[in-house]
Amino acid sequence: MRFSRRFMLALLSSVMAVGSATANTIDPNYKPSRGQSGKDVIWIPTPVELVEKMLTMAKVGPADRLFDLGAGDGIIAITAGRQFNATAVGIEFNPNMAEYARRQVRAAGVQDKVRIITGDIFQEDFSSATVVSMYLLPDLNLRLRPILLKMKPGTRLVSHAFNMGEWQPDETASAAGAMAFLWIVPAQVEGSWNATIDGKGAKLQLEQTFQNAGGTITLDGRARPLVGAKIRGEDLSFQFRGDAGAVSSFSGKVSGNRITGTLSTDRYTQTFEAQR
Template sequence: MFSWRLWLYASRTFWCLLPFLISPIGVAAETYDQCEQQFAPRSGQPGKDVMWVATIDQLVTAMLRAAHVTNKDRVIDLGSGDGKIPIAAAKQFGATALGIEYNPELVQLAQCYARVEQLTDKVQFEQGDIFTTDFSSATVVTLYLGPSINLRLRPKLLSMRPGTRIVSNAFDMAEWQPDQLIEADVGNTRAFLWIVPARVEGEWKFTEVGGKESFTVRLQQRFQRLESSPATDSRVAVQGGRLVGNRMEMVVSGLEKHPTTLTGEVSGDRILVAMTKGTAIRRYVGVQL
């Protein structure tokens, strides 16, 4: 015989248990304290290559702001620890973010924090080795590692797309001078910003657009700096210059009576530059020889 009382009891039991039934591992944590019941890192905790030390919140914001992070960016944090930087990139700036961390317990903690912040659609964390993991999809790379680790990573960072922003907490890249020094308004904290430069080293022939003039120069590049180089065609020589991603400024002698500044950008396998003299603008297209 059908029992309405038994049916009502079973129905109530089902709805009470539903959150547990649909959750893959129980109920998601609702607070940071609940996340830390399973694992709570301590400052100075040793890791694979470096010890774990949390980045100060104010510096996290300053780093991401200096990198001009927006909702169009993909931020990848190398050695992401408890996930503070990727979570801040998504929460404060709307970016998508990935944290790469070797310690699986820190990965689980960061994932828990992301669930608390309801950011799992924008932030992911994965266990991995930063020296073997592919992070080339990043438009912004953040790190808090150490001087020797930074130098090991430097060739890989320099090979990334021109314009990629690299931000390092506390530690520099030796002779690769930063494009900006970042300081937070708390304690003795600082970070460094680099913008990956285009690679232009070599001999280039520049031809005036709509004109007949052309000249050949040898570009010698030292990270984002163009260094002085002798004239290739005995007429025009490079005195220096600078690259900011694909944007380029080059000072040459020989085109005019005085040294001349050419500004423009690297576009694929060409360099497009212009020289302004009064109201007149002369444009040149450079191809590598």
């Protein structure tokens, strides 16, 4: 069955009651039903075809630790462990649903890789994730956004159906009539940087809006505007025009308060280092 985004949004928002089971009242025969209430959002599972697209888009692999925020029956965490060989943790508020997901984990034989914890996504610590997946609601994504932006640069975020407001996705994918989005947490580059280019001093001034940046580079006492500055995880790139109009392209890495890389024109390549 295919649903429009507007219909899904209305449906996911429609029931906001808290699941009533506690750790002491787990029903061993519990089976969830599509559309049932949840703390902040109801349960509807992501179709498996879209789960696979999301995890492929996020390049999930054996080195990854995925957290699924609002795990439901565990489909995303289980697929990450079983098909992508990653370690995965699902956080689910409803204790009966969490226990059901644990049964699914055991049935899939991935209990060595996949763990379901009973908890609230707004209380649990998922800062050790290299990948975070979500099928929540737009306002929940926006509540999580400041936390997600502080995660390690390069952390991949995938969301089924819902975006992050003005933080544009880095990639999109679709399957089973639904959309998914990918963001790569950008390094924080804003500020004044003292640079050396093949040992010669320069100043870099950067402003940042999510994965886009702008600013100037001051060389030989002249400030030149940066063009097309992009941050993808720890990778930074930008261009500017030199004196004779030649385009210089920077490509390198940001590590905390240090930038290292190379500056190239069509004639030569120089080493570039900067400290904030």
